[in-house]
Amino acid sequence: MTAAIITFIFLLLLGVPIAYVLGIVSVVYMIVSDNALLLMSASQSMFSGTQNFGLLAIPLFVLVGELMNSGGITTRLIHFANVLLGHFRGGLAYVNVAANMFLAAILGSPTAQTAMMSQVMVPAMEKEGYKKEFSAALTISSSLLAPMIPPSLLFIIYGVVAEVSIAQLFLSGILPGIILALGMVALIIMISIKESFPKTERASFEQIYKSFFRVFPALLIPIVILVGILGGIFTVTESSAVAVFVALVVGGFIYRELDFRKIPKMLKNTAINSSIVTFIIAMAELFGYILSYERIPQLISDFFVSISENPIVFLLLINVLFLLVGMVMEGIAALVILIPILLPVAVSYGIDPVHFGVIACLNLIIGLMTPPVGINLFIASSIAKIRMEDVTRAVVPFIVMALVVLMLITFIPSISLWIPETFSK
Amino acid sequence: MGKVMRPLEKITWFMERLTYFIVMISLICMSTTLILGVIFRYVLQSSLVGSTEISLFLLGWVTFLGASLSVKNNDMVSVTFLVDKLGHYKWAAKVISQVLVLAFSITFVIYGYLWIVSPDTLNAKSPELSMPMWIPFIVFPYAMFINVIFCIDNILKIVTNRNYSNNSLET
Amino acid sequence: GCGADNESSGDSSEGESSEEERVFKLGHTGSESHVWQESIQHFDKKLQELSDGQLSIEIYPNSTLGNDEEMLQQMGTGSLDMAWITLAELTNHSSSFNAWFMPFIMNNMDEAYEVSKTDEALALFDTLENNSIQSLGYTYIGMRHVLMDGDPVSDLSDLEGNSMRVSPSPVIVDFWETMGSSPTSIPIAELYTSFERGVIDGVDIDLDALISQRLNEVGEGLTLTNHMTFHGASFVSDSVWAELSEEEQDIIQKAFDSAQQYNYEKSKKYAEDNLQTFKEEGGNVLEEVDSSWREGTEDFRQKYADEDELIKEFIDKSMEVSSGDE
Ligand code: NA
Ligand code: NA
Numbered sequence: 001m002t003a004a005i006i007t008f009i010f011l012l013l014l015g016v017p018i019a020y021v022l023g024i025v026s027v028v029y030m031i032v033s034d035n036a037l038l039l040m041s042a043s044q045s046m047f048s049g050t051q052n053f054g055l056l057a058i059p060l061f062v063l064v065g066e067l068m069n070s071g072g073i074t075t076r077l078i079h080f081a082n083v084l085l086g087h088f089r090g091g092l093a094y095v096n097v098a099a100n101m102f103l104a105a106i107l108g109s110p111t112a113q114t115a116m117m118s119q120v121m122v123p124a125m126e127k128e129g130y131k132k133e134f135s136a137a138l139t140i141s142s143s144l145l146a147p148m149i150p151p152s153l154l155f156i157i158y159g160v161v162a163e164v165s166i167a168q169l170f171l172s173g174i175l176p177g178i179i180l181a182l183g184m185v186a187l188i189i190m191i192s193i194k195e196s197f198p199k200t201e202r203a204s205f206e207q208i209y210k211s212f213f214r215v216f217p218a219l220l221i222p223i224v225i226l227v228g229i230l231g232g233i234f235t236v237t238e239s240s241a242v243a244v245f246v247a248l249v250v251g252g253f254i255y256r257e258l259d260f261r262k263i264p265k266m267l268k269n270t271a272i273n274s275s276i277v278t279f280i281i282a283m284a285e286l287f288g289y290i291l292s293y294e295r296i297p298q299l300i301s302d303f304f305v306s307i308s309e310n311p312i313v314f315l316l317l318i319n320v321l322f323l324l325v326g327m328v329m330e331g332i333a334a335l336v337i338l339i340p341i342l343l344p345v346a347v348s349y350g351i352d353p354v355h356f357g358v359i360a361c362l363n364l365i366i367g368l369m370t371p372p373v374g375i376n377l378f379i380a381s382s383i384a385k386i387r388m389e390d391v392t393r394a395v396v397p398f399i400v401m402a403l404v405v406l407m408l409i410t411f412i413p414s415i416s417l418w419i420p421e422t423f424s425k
Numbered sequence: 426m427g428k429v430m431r432p433l434e435k436i437t438w439f440m441e442r443l444t445y446f447i448v449m450i451s452l453i454c455m456s457t458t459l460i461l462g463v464i465f466r467y468v469l470q471s472s473l474v475g476s477t478e479i480s481l482f483l484l485g486w487v488t489f490l491g492a493s494l495s496v497k498n499n500d501m502v503s504v505t506f507l508v509d510k511l512g513h514y515k516w517a518a519k520v521i522s523q524v525l526v527l528a529f530s531i532t533f534v535i536y537g538y539l540w541i542v543s544p545d546t547l548n549a550k551s552p553e554l555s556m557p558m559w560i561p562f563i564v565f566p567y568a569m570f571i572n573v574i575f576c577i578d579n580i581l582k583i584v585t586n587r588n589y590s591n592n593s594l595e596t
Numbered sequence: 597g598c599g600a601d602n603e604s605s606g607d608s609s610e611g612e613s614s615e616e617e618r619v620f621k622l623g624h625t626g627s628e629s630h631v632w633q634e635s636i637q638h639f640d641k642k643l644q645e646l647s648d649g650q651l652s653i654e655i656y657p658n659s660t661l662g663n664d665e666e667m668l669q670q671m672g673t674g675s676l677d678m679a680w681i682t683l684a685e686l687t688n689h690s691s692s693f694n695a696w697f698m699p700f701i702m703n704n705m706d707e708a709y710e711v712s713k714t715d716e717a718l719a720l721f722d723t724l725e726n727n728s729i730q731s732l733g734y735t736y737i738g739m740r741h742v743l744m745d746g747d748p749v750s751d752l753s754d755l756e757g758n759s760m761r762v763s764p765s766p767v768i769v770d771f772w773e774t775m776g777s778s779p780t781s782i783p784i785a786e787l788y789t790s791f792e793r794g795v796i797d798g799v800d801i802d803l804d805a806l807i808s809q810r811l812n813e814v815g816e817g818l819t820l821t822n823h824m825t826f827h828g829a830s831f832v833s834d835s836v837w838a839e840l841s842e843e844e845q846d847i848i849q850k851a852f853d854s855a856q857q858y859n860y861e862k863s864k865k866y867a868e869d870n871l872q873t874f875k876e877e878g879g880n881v882l883e884e885v886d887s888s889w890r891e892g893t894e895d896f897r898q899k900y901a902d903e904d905e906l907i908k909e910f911i912d913k914s915m916e917v918s919s920g921d922e
Contacts, residue, residue: 015508016522019492024529040673043533043540043565044666050488051481053783059487060456156788161627161658163808166788232794234463235786241459264449271448272498275491282488292660293621340628340658465778466759466795472778474769544726545672549665550688552764553781558688 001294004029012372019276022283022373026290038293042286049285050278053237054153057112059274060240062383064221064247065119066266071251071258073218074120080215082128083203090197092128093138093188096121100142101181104149110365111277112240113143114376118383119273129198133394134191136380140369140391141398142184143376147365148177153236154331154365158357161339165354171420172354176362176409183401191397217254221246276382277375284373297325297338305342311349315410318342319363326367327374334364351413358409358416366402369395437578440571441497448490455483475554482551482561489568496526497575516587523580530572537566618844620677620836622653623661623670624828631804631862632680632735632828633657639855646847653678672728674835680735682828684765690723691903694767695910698897699823700890705739705867707918708825709860712736716913719906721829728834732852736863737826738802741818745797748817748882752892758797761787767900768824772800774896784809791815802826803870804863812874819882820871821889830856 007028011021023046030038068074081095088094100117117139125135147154150170159166191197203211224246225239234242251258291297308314325334339360346356368376371392381391409415462476508518540546541559549558622639626632633655640653661667661676664685670676686693695717702708711717712734721731742749742760749755756776762768764781772779779800782790790796792814799811800823806812830852837845875881901908 011525013507014522015518016525017495020526020529024525027529027532035675037673037675038670039532039536040539040543041662041666041670041675043537043562044669045662046533047485047489047562047565048663048666050485053477053481053786056455056459056480056484059452059484060459063452063456156786159788159810163627163629163810165810165813167792167810167813230793232790233467235782235790235795237783237786238459238463241456242463244456245460264445267449267452268445268494270452271445271487271491272494275488276495278484278488279492279495289661292656466780470757470759470778472759472769472773472780474779474781477764477781477783540669543669543672545669545689545728548689548726552684552688553766553769555766 001029001296003032004290018373018378019280019283022280022287026283026286029290035293038289045286045289046282049282052281054109055278055281056237057109057240058115058277059270060244061112061116062119062274063266063270064240064243065116066270067244067247067251067258068120068218068221069123070262070266071247072255073221073247073251074124076211076215076218076255077120080211082200083208083211086200087202089199090188090192091199092121092125092130093192093197094185096125096135096138097142097181097184097188100139100145101149101177104145104147104177109153110143110146110368111375111379113146114140114368114379115274115277115383117143118380122380122384131195131394132384132386133390136384136386136391137394137398138184138188139384140376140380140395141402142181144362144365144368144402145177145181147361148173148180150174152361154335154361155357157335158339158361161335162343162353162357164357168354168420169357172358172416173361174419175415176358176405179408179415180402180405183405184398187397187401217250220250273379273383277379280373280375280378297334298341305345311351312411314346314349315351315359318346319359319406319410322360322363323366323370326364327370327372331361331364331367334367335360352417354420355413355416359406362402362406362409366399366406369399369402433574433578433581437497437574440574441494444490444494444571448487448494451483451486451490455480455487458483478551478553478556485561486564489564493568493571493575496572496579499579516583519583520580523576523583527573527576527580530569530576533569534566534573537569541566617649618651620651620653620832621656621661622678622680623656623659623667623676624680625659625664625682626657626680627808628657629808630657631737631859631866634862635735635855635859636680638858639851642851642854643848646851647844651844651847668727668729668831671831671833674728674833676833677836678830678832680828680830682737682826684763684768686724686829687765687767689727690720692720692723692906694900694904695720695907696827697765697767697771697824698900698907698911698914699771699893701897701911701914701918702739702825703822703918705736705860705864707914708736708739708827710917711910711914712827712856714913714917716906716910720910723906729831730834730837732830732832732849733856735828735830735856736860737828738804738863738867739820739822740800740802740824740826741806742821742823743799743801743806743811743815744817744819745791745794745815746817748819748880749798750819750882750885752885752889759795761791761796761799763800768800771824771893771896774893787811788814800824803867803874807870807873812877812879816878817880817882818874819885821885823889 004025008021008025011024012018016024027039030036081099082091085091085094096117099121100113104113118136121139122132122135126132150173152170152173155169155173156166158164159169221243225243228234228242229236229239252260307317325338343353343356347353368374371377377388377391377395381388458476458480462473465471465473508515511518541562546558546562550556551558551561622636624632624636636653636655640655643651643653662670664681667676667679668681668685671679683693683696702711717734752775758777760772760777760779761782762772762779769779780796782796787799787809788811791799791811799815801811832848871881897911901911
């Protein structure tokens with residue numbers, strides 16, 4: 001195992017693409033540990049890693065982003081938001097949070113949301129004079145709202161694995177989601193004092209009215225999605241394909257800005273940008289298999305559990321454990337492996353399973369933006385064309401803010417439990 | 426070097442175009458299948474059997490073929506702060522990195538092939554459409570195979586251009 | 597099998613003697629609270645007892661070593677020692693396993709247990725010759741029923757025109773289409789919300805999944821149709837099996853037989869508990885369906901029986917078992 005860790009760090013620093021670092025380390029481990037037989041089934045593991053219905057939303061929402069950009073949808077949305085919020089210092093930064101919050105009510109996947117918003121918001125913010133790194137970091141952290149505001153694929157998976165009510169979990173995420181959004185706003189205010197963020201003239205009522213009229217067809221996308229999902233017409237994943245269709249119609253036939261000859265180019269960009277993510281997930285499946293095969297998650301949790309009997313110490317340790325795991329593992333895989341082991345322990349400490357679910361999910365989505373394996377970092381840096389290190393540096397204040405919110409949620413259970421307890425039978 | 430480069434460049438060019446084409450078709454089919462699935466269920470009150478399966482298989486295709494195109498274009502995410510400090514020897518790090526990806530890809534051309542031709546796979550059918558499983562799976566060894574070509578092409582280009590520019594691949 | 601030849605030197609401990617302790621890696625797709633987990637723990641306990649601690653099992657639940665497809669592949673190559681696999685996956689490898697998905701040929705778990713021991717049921721395993729695996733026997737999860745968002749269905753014709761979530765297996769899909777409903781294969785992770793919002797009207801499900809997926813929160817009308825069983829099977833990799841002495845093979849089989857019985861008894865108890873939970877939380881239950889359901893599905897069974905002699909024999913046998921009990 002030590003050999004595997006050293007290889008991992010060495011390859012990473014050598015500049016080997018991260019997906020291949022995961023793959024090569026797994027292969028090296030199989031050979032060194034006398035398990036070369038595992039190579040026979042490794043191909044199947046990698047392919048199966050991509051066979052997850054929820055992942056379909058990733059390429060499709062990247063494509064939505066491409067279509068929105070080329071079809072003049074994005075510019076109209078940004079224009080409208082700017083007319084409303086642009087006269088505040090850092091207006092477009094608030095627009096980013098607000099738009100993510102709105103999307104979170106439609107989507108359940110932070111990775112899909114990062115893919116879409118990196119495509120849309122980062123270039124727009126850059127154009128307005130924001131630093132690219134800050135814009136990407138803000139986009140990454142705002143996407144954390146996706147699984148906290150219902151619907152949420154992560155909560156569904158937790159509910160299924162932990163056998164806890166999914167409806168209750170959905171309700172329990174609302175308040176933490178709002179607090180997270182407020183934390184983001186507070187951080188923008190703090191940063192905007194330090195660096196002088198752009199702002200524009202206050203818009204007249206006529207300008208707002210005109211801008212709204214222009215943006216209205218674009219708003220059809222979230223409206224169709226929302227009505228479709230809430231009305232039981234399609235599932236969350238299917239909604240991403242419907243969104244592609246609506247974006248095509250709005251950009252191509254209503255705004256008439258979409259150049260259909262450019263569609264092959266958009267499809268090409270979509271394939272490359274989304275495969276970077278899904279290929280990492282395929283490789284992470286192989287890597288995760290090695291971890292499971294060696295029972296690493298169980299060893300780690302056994303160790304933590306043996307340390308203390310105090311629930312507060314336990315929760316702190318759990319947070320540390322989840323954050324460490326979240327650094328190197330994909331959230332859903334970590335959830336599926338760790339929850340069945342840790343939840344019974346948590347319950348024995350007297351912790352509410354719904355509360356525990358919120359803690360676990362927030363931890364693992366923070367893991368999406370922590371290096372070395374932070375899927376959202378990868379997406380944002382590849383789509384927005386920024387170096388990983390630069391995004392990582394810019395995302396640090398947001399991680400700190402998210403950790404503060406995590407602490408609040410950990411030690412004040414009623415933030416998570418108040419809404420479900422009030423609204424359930 | 427030139428004698429090797431010319432035909433290799435042609436093969437690379439052809440493979441890249443072919444892969445782009447397959448990936449585009451896959452993405453179009455993926456969105457269409459999902460939408461048709463919704464129309465069948467909601468509007469026609471019947472079911473389009475296999476829509477989930479087809480779209481998932483296509484996701485596998487887009488993933489592995491798209492990843493190969495990223496190898497071709499050097500678009501993969503990596504940590505570069507240390508490599509950037511190497512100055513003149515940056516090309517060496519790039520070659521090592523490409524060689525490792527090449528070794529990985531060769532390994533899985535072989536094991537991917539063995540996987541496809543194993544009786545386990547050859548006799549397996551997909552659950553919804555009863556499609557032979559080697560059809561969706563074949564993309565994996567294929568993608569690894571074009572990786573091999575792209576990597577060799579990349580390595581030759583890095584070595585040839587090492588004295589002129591450190592950023593030959595980015596341009 | 598063919599996977600065994602090239603890597604027989606892989607485990608250095610094997611050649612020496614049976615004095616060495618042998619720990620088998622066993623994977624399954626159930627959770628840690630699934631009845632399979634408990635049954636495999638029982639398997640392990642029996643195995644240790646019978647072998648004086650020489651043989652034991654290390655369990656990998658929750659698909660941690662991969663899904664059914666991956667685990668079959670791994671057993672074929674010899675990198676995984678054992679696995680419990682669902683029969684739905686096996687139908688992708690041999691269509692004869694469709695026999696277990698014939699509707700209304702068993703009325704309850706006791707009959708299912710009896711059928712699983714018959715030669716006709718065991719003969720199905722012979723069709724898996726390509727997979728390089730050795731079967732130990734069937735394992736069990738539950739009987740399948742129908743849960744609707746509104747009132748429970750009471751007549752076979754009530755199924756018509758409803759959008760049903762079913763497992764994505766051709767024979768199950770075929771059954772529901774024949775019944776006039778539109779079967780959809782919503783992934784399990786999206787099942788709850790899709791059912792809640794009415795993307796689907798009902799689900800074809802066993803009681804364990806019904807309660808553990810929390811579907812009792814969204815579906816109110818349960819009909820105990822017992823229309824199909826939900827089975828799996830226990831396998832050992834051929835290459836692992838070939839390395840064991842006859843005595844060891846015998847011990848494994850004995851330990852499994854004990855685990856199998858334990859598995860059925862526990863499943864039966866949990867089914868009762870889960871039904872109780874469903875009722876307590878306000879669910880509406882129609883306890884049984886009349887013989888018109890069995891009669892109305894005759895053509896469907898006949899179609900499969902005509903295609904495969906093994907399926908025909910299986911149906912005949914299980915009809916014989918179930919009529920004998922009445
Ligand atoms: Na959400
Ligand atoms: Na991380």
